[in-house]
Structures are given as C-alpha cells and as structure tokens.
Amino acid sequence: MRTPPGISEVEFSTALQAFANVVGKEWVFTSDEDLHTYRDAYSPLRNEPDERVASAAVAPRSVEEVQEIVRIANRFSIPLYAISTGRNLGYGGSAPNYSGSVVVDLKRMNRVIEVNDSNHYAIVEPGVSYFDLYNYCREKKLKVWLDVPDPGWGSLVGNALDHGVGHTASRFRNHFDAHCGMEVVLPSGELLRTGMGAMPKSQTWAQYKLGLGPVVDGLFSQSNMGIVTKMGFWLMPEPEAFLQGKVMVRRYDDLHDLVEVLKYVENMAIAPGAPEMASPLLGAGGDTKTLVDIFLNGPPQLDRNHSELIAAAELGYSRKLEQYGLDNNIPYWSFHVSFYGPRKVVEAQWEAVQDIMTERVSDAIFQAHDVVTDRDEAVRKAEVYAQNMGVPNLEFFALGTRGGGLPPTRGHLFFSPVIPQSAEGILEANRVFNKAVNDIPLLQQVPMFNLRPFSLPTAFYERCFLLVLGFPVLDDPAINKATVAAFRELIRIGAEHGWGEYRTSPIFQDQVMQTYSFNDNALLRFHETIKDALDPNGILSPGRYGIWPQNLRGTKP
C-alpha cells in the first residue's frame, strides 16, 4: 500500500475509509492499476525514483464532497493534489508535485452551470472540457464562440488556472484574464466566492470581475491556496464573419517593421486574432495549422540549394539566402492575423493592416482566405486552424506520433520563457540560446525543436512573446535525464537575461519560482505567508508552483 510520507498504513486506511464514506468506495482509487492512470503520462522521470506519483485518488461529485474531503485531509494530515481533467500534458498531467499526495480528481464535477448568449458568458465546473462546452453550445444552438487551446480535452477551469492560452481574439485568449468570478473551497473546507459571487442574490457573478476590495482570484492560479469548484468565463458573441490574413516581408531587416506592425495592430485592436509568426524563407515557425500539418504529414521538402543556404545562415541570415528569397519570391518573415465580426468590419480591418504595413515596408506582400461565414464548412475543409474559430480538436497531438515521419515519442516538454515583444528581443533570444547550444555540451546531447535554423516566438499573450523550445520525451532514460538537465540549464540561462518561464512542469516549478527572485525572493515569501495563513496543516497541493507549506519547506524534494 502506498502512503503519503509520514502517514502510517493504519492512519491512511482510516482516512481512505472516511473519503469513501463521502464519495462512495468506487470513487476512491488505491490499486496500482488505477493509480497508473494518475501518473504523468509525459514525465521524463517515468519509472525513475524521483517520478512524482500519487498514493491514492478520490473523485468527488459535488462542492460539498470536496469540502468534506478537505476537512478529512486536515484531520489526518493527508496531502491532497487537485486536478480538473488531468490533461495538462507536458505540464505534469494528473500527477502531484509532492509524491504520496492523494489526487482529488474533479472530472466528475462536469456540470455546465450556465451559458448566457445574451451577456456572453459561461459558468462551469472543473470537469467540463472544451469539447463538453462546445458540444453543449452546439446542441442548444447558443450564439457564442469559445476560445480553445490546442487540445480540446482540457478543462476550462484547469487551463485558466495554469495560465493556458487559446487562439481567437486577444480579450479571450488569455484564459485566466477571460474568467469572471470563481468559487473556491479553501484549505479549511470553507467555501469562498469571488467578485460579485460574494454578494448574496447577485445576478452579475459572471458579468463584473472585481466585486469590492482586493481582487484575490489570482491567488488561486498557479498555486495551492484553494480548490476552484466553479468559474465564469466571458465568451465571444458568434461573429458574422471570420477572416484570416497573412502579412509577409522580403528582407531580413524587415523583421523590425513587421514586429512593430504586429504590435500596433493588436494593441490598437485593429487585428484581434493571435498573430502567429513564421519565416517562409528559413522554413521556421509558422501558424499552428502549418505546424500541425507538419506533425501529421512531415515537413515540406525544400530545394537542395535552398536547404544548404539555410544551413549556412547565421542567426537566420546570409546575404545569399536573402537574395535567394528575393529571386524566388519567398518572403523572409510573416505573421498570420485573424479578424472576427461583421463582414464589413473584418474586411476593413484587414485593409487597414495592409495599409499600415505598406506604409513601413512598401513591397510587403499580403494573402488572405476568403471571408468565412460558415464555420462548419471551413472546419471541414481544414484550410483554417479550427481553434482560430473556437472549435476544439486534438490535431496538435499529432506531435510525437509517426505521422511526421519520425518514431513516436512518449510525450513532450516545452521551455517557454517570456521575452520582450520586439525584433531585437527575438534576435537576442536566438543569439543567446544558439550560443548556449554551441558552448554547452549538455545542450548538444538532447533533441530539441524550434531552435534551429531560427526560433520565431508565439504571440498568444498580448504585449510579449513566448519563445517556445520543445523537447521530446523518449524511451531512453539517459536521454530523458539529459533533457531534464538541459531544461534546467535553459531556465538558468533565460533567467540570467530576465526571461522567465510563464508556466512549467512540476519538476521545474521550484527552480523557476526561484528565478522570480527580486528582493530576496519577496514574491515567494509573500506566497508562503499566505499559504501558511490559509493552509496551516499544509494539506493542499504542497509544492505547486514552488509554494511549499511550512511543515515541508525544509524537506521539499
């Protein structure tokens, strides 16, 4: 029998019986077979002594059951670890930070509380996936669009709490910012509602975010201060039309103007859709649809001369490569952008983007799909990424399958530091990480994607870039071990330059939190002060995002 650290089998059995009395014995899982399904399916530490594993799992169906589980955990000092759908793959999945924790699996709490297509919001429980809510809205013919991340099996609540992002307009892509109101079971078992939810009889829980007084919602994201049991989200009214365009420039130095336009048109709300960058000439980056096509079918074959020029380029540049692009009408840089609204508006927005770009780079090139007014048809034809129109699927998980022509993998990890949103920021990050790979043998030992020949950042978050480097998780424990070490090295190098991870897997959360170290880690110490006040017994998700309760602070793994 697995037990939490420091808990005897007798004590644990008593606690498990108490959990069973609350949820029913069929919803308490302790067998190796069942606990296998709670492992991190993408862990690079799989089968290693330091793999993070649960001692049991318990699956409540209601808020009241969650409250009772938390009270029992306090009584027996049992560490809990809450998951929503457990599909945060690449970021820990359903496995706890602290081995031996009991996973509180909220998947059975899968009720759509409300979708309002007049005020355009939804209130859902943690077990509701993007697929679930999408199908619910379709079935009821509700006139709203969701903002969905790449994988549709994730939880709206869980994704927002882990700072996940989606693909539609900027005011919806940042899933945490798009939330409005939450309900939380505190570590004491007490129930809290934030925003207008704190006012009895309020009808505006999902309409006004701030309520009165300090806004505490952020305390429950990337943290362990409570178990969120309901969340409201603002949704996009179903637009009349969708338009996607592509802006392209021809020369290496045009990158500066391209990024300036990218920022301006998004921050001015002219172009609200996710601007996704690429280099057609370098065969690098690309909108997500292009990447998924590569995952499914392999990379496009380039002319041999072209490939050799790319290989010889430094920091993505050579005069010959640039000339090759000019001669063959292959743009150096591009970004996709999307528009939502009435046909007249999206067409005018697209025209404005073209004008603004042409003002800076007179020979810029533009392409656009025809205006989409039938989303089903556009999805069926698969010529636009479905997620750009709020339709969930699992196409992105072609990454690591045999489809791309490589052997299948056991998962992936993403190193994703926040870098400045500027051309110089992109170039500097490429300079630094390329030099690191050239200089540090460890970084040469592991497979890594999206660094060479040039790394284009993602712009799913407004006002910044995320430079995303990927690592496959393989069958070879030695390579996985080297990958973990390389990842840690990249975290260190990034932090030296002020580039911090926006989100990371539990095995790296302590290190990353330590990089946010201003004034002797004042931020972490603040988190710990709150943690100690709310959770004196340290029962809730110990170690989540580097926040350890007092009783484990000196002994954390």
Added chain:
Amino acid sequence: MKKVLLISILALSLTSCGSRKEAADDQAKETLAPQASAGKQVFDKWCAYCHGKGERFPGTVSLAVKYGEDLPAALEEREDLTPETVSLFVRQGVYSMPPFRKTEITDEELAALGAYLSHTENLADDAEGVVPPELQ
C-alpha cells in the same frame, strides 16, 4: 504600390452555405442519435478525436504509418480488436496517448467500447485478438 495577392480558398456561396449547414446539422443529429450504441457513444466522445476516419486524426495518421496496407488505420474498421486489447490501451496508454481514468471512462463504458470496437456488441463470444508488441 501595394501588392495584394488574394487567395480564394474558402469561397462559399450563400446557397451552398445553407445546404452545408443542414448537412452539418444532420451529421450532428446522427452522432447524437439515440440508436447509437453505448459503445459507439463512448468512442465518439473519447476516441474519435484522435482515431476517427480521416486525414487529420493523430491516432489514425500514426497507425496508417505503422500498419501500411496490413491493417486499417481507423479503429472502427479493424476486425482484429478484442475487448481486452481495447481495455489495455485505454487503461495503459501508449506513446503519447495517455491512459484514461475511470472518472473519464468507467469500467462499464470501457466494456461497451470494447464490444463496439470488437464488433461483439450483440455477441457473447470471446474472440481473441492481437496485443500489439509495444504493449506486450
């Protein structure tokens, strides 16, 4: 002079929009039709996003590479699957496909799925299948 290259990829006429919308609605109704077996419903909810018939389903694409002409890539077209094989994959996972928990697919639903994919929903036989090497 501004150079605009407009690519017409998604040209839609209003007439065709209407008929296609109806087709989509019909397809949705079919998916939700009460006559769909319990196993088919489990497949559509949990498996079809990766293992559906078509060219953009990661599981199907991967199995097409793996099996070539030897076996169908889409699971619903396989004749060699047994409930035991299906259960093993669902609960164990394979490569980047994670295992599925009982809070997602209950044992009862898994049995229905196994019967559906082994084409034994109305049969009580115990036909044997092949456990692929990576799970042996």
